[in-house]
Amino acid sequence: MLKPEEVTSAIKSEIQKFEKRLQMESVGYVLQTGDGIARVYGLDDVMASELVQCSDHTYGIAFNLEANNVGIVILGSDADLKEGSLVRRTKRIVQVPTGNALLGRIVNPLGEPLDSKGPVPAKTFRPVECVPPNVVRRQPVKEPLQTGIKAIDSMIPIGRGQRELIIGDRQTGKTSIAMDTIVNQKGQGVHCIYVAVGQKLSSVVALAKMLEEQEAMEYTTMVVASSEDPAPLQYLAPYAGCAMGEEYLYNGKHALVIYDDLSKHAQAYRQLSLLLQRPPGREAYPGDVFYLHSRLLERAAKLRDEEGGGSLTALPIIETQAGDIASYIPTNVISITDGQIYLEADLFYAGIRPAINVGLSVSRVGGNAQTKIMKQVAGMLRLSLAQHRELAAFAQLSADLDQATKNQLTHGDRMVEILKQDTLACVPLERQVIAIYAGNKGYLDDIRLDLVKTFEAELYKFMETKYSAVVHDIVKEKVLSETIEKRLIEALSAFKKEFLTRHGN
């Protein structure tokens, strides 16, 4: 219960602490304003990307320092700003609240709440721009970050501290992969931050509701700069989200930041740059659009154990136009990240979901972070699936194939089928291992294609009830030892016999 006397004494002590020293401030006057930017005369010793106060509650960032004016981008509404308005220096850069106070919250890029849960009672703040840890402070990525998606965990594994790009056309399930990954982090000690840049508010609300239903908001923060927000806020959002993740990184904890999506972010930055009359380059993006993304993604890291061993994993998302991954922003981000997951519309419509194009997707460091058992089971899976796709495309042309090719095609089809997965149906590691082992060893080859999903579901149930010791050993040892393999084969043969008698094939 809040007592009035306590509040009064708290306010009294605050006022006593409050002492404002009179000092010379550097100020400027607005020459011109519009489109969310202002040109200011004065501000003699302002520094690049310093926060400036435009009026009582409007702030801006000094973007362009020119000979006779300072270009400022306004964070928020520029409605109160007039020609001749006073602009003050603040001598600091933009900061956002960080820490556990943000868990379960939806905030804007300045850390102000957008949900109805009251103010954010943060104890710590971090500047949005920050120098990433250097080589000495890092260690190689070695812990896996389980996404709960069979196709990704087996073929394109992601490690904690890695930057893995999710790229694809609109409506190919990019955000679903990110959402599944967040949901699968429950109880893993990974704090998730979802940064929405330039998205419809309705879809952001739907995602928030979905996370709430999955009880994933408990360890998740959403940073939202929707399409109705001014470009400066959209530009700031990924850096703000990253700063929130860094709080965990530098305190020996694990964070996962999803930037959805960076193509919109680049467009917001292009808008700012063009309005500030910076020279346009290719596709009208400014010259430093590469640095825009590289300095953001370079902040993902896995720290050394002496530094606490924290990690910050980044999953940037890029939307391509008609599958063109060779345009400007996609190639930039592909070259910055440690691999990409390429989603294809054709696969999506063919019912292969997640619609991952295995040939074009790769994880450049995750292999080291993959669990040993998964590596043993799924080692050659990516290559053989990529081969299967080519073979299948070729086989469409000819009617009669030899038996070996036919067998190869049936096997490949079963593997594709077993890697299909619904959204929000996260599969734990042991189940993934069992399913992929069964597929790889050909246990599915004589099962009808439409029964593969049933086979999979019943196999999980069978293993967990009748052979729970094997499942337990897989979870505990995480290595495919000879004994485990022998018992696994025994279990699979037993189940298959039973399955075939039931379904008659």
Next chain:
Amino acid sequence: MKPYQIVDRYARSVFELAEEQGKSETFAHEIDVLSRAMRNQPKFLDLLENPLVTREEKRALIKNILTVEAVHEPPLLLERFLTLLVEKGRIDLFSAMARQLHNKLNEKRGVQEATAVTARRLDPNVVELLKKALEKMTAKKIVLNLQADPSLLGGVRICLGNRLLDGSLRTKLDSLDSQLTMAKV
């Protein structure tokens, strides 16, 4: 912060010319008067910028105005300066040049202009004290420009060019407000 280069170049050359003739003070005064008049009569500037009005007409116009305005000898330098600006199509920068000239003269005389905003009109003794204090701080002669703004509530806010010395009650209350309402749990 630098003024636009072209403004500075015109202002500097005409100022040096005036100095050579030993008339920089009167010239600056004339410019001041004219720029104030132009601010009151924006149509005059429009007229000078208008391409439909011929050069001769503009020249005659300038001459007429300056002979009417001038009490003693006609301001030859000002007339020539204005004519030059009209001919080069730079008359739109006149007010910026006037400001720049004003600054140059202040610089030469070691004068610093300051604006003091207070909630109420100040007592002349206080103004004198304020002036002394500012002169001590800047080591320059201060020309104090007084303004009243009741929304300040109390205290004084002093502008010295691009620097601000804000001791107003309003600012103090605002920052106290933001400190108290900052979420702390």
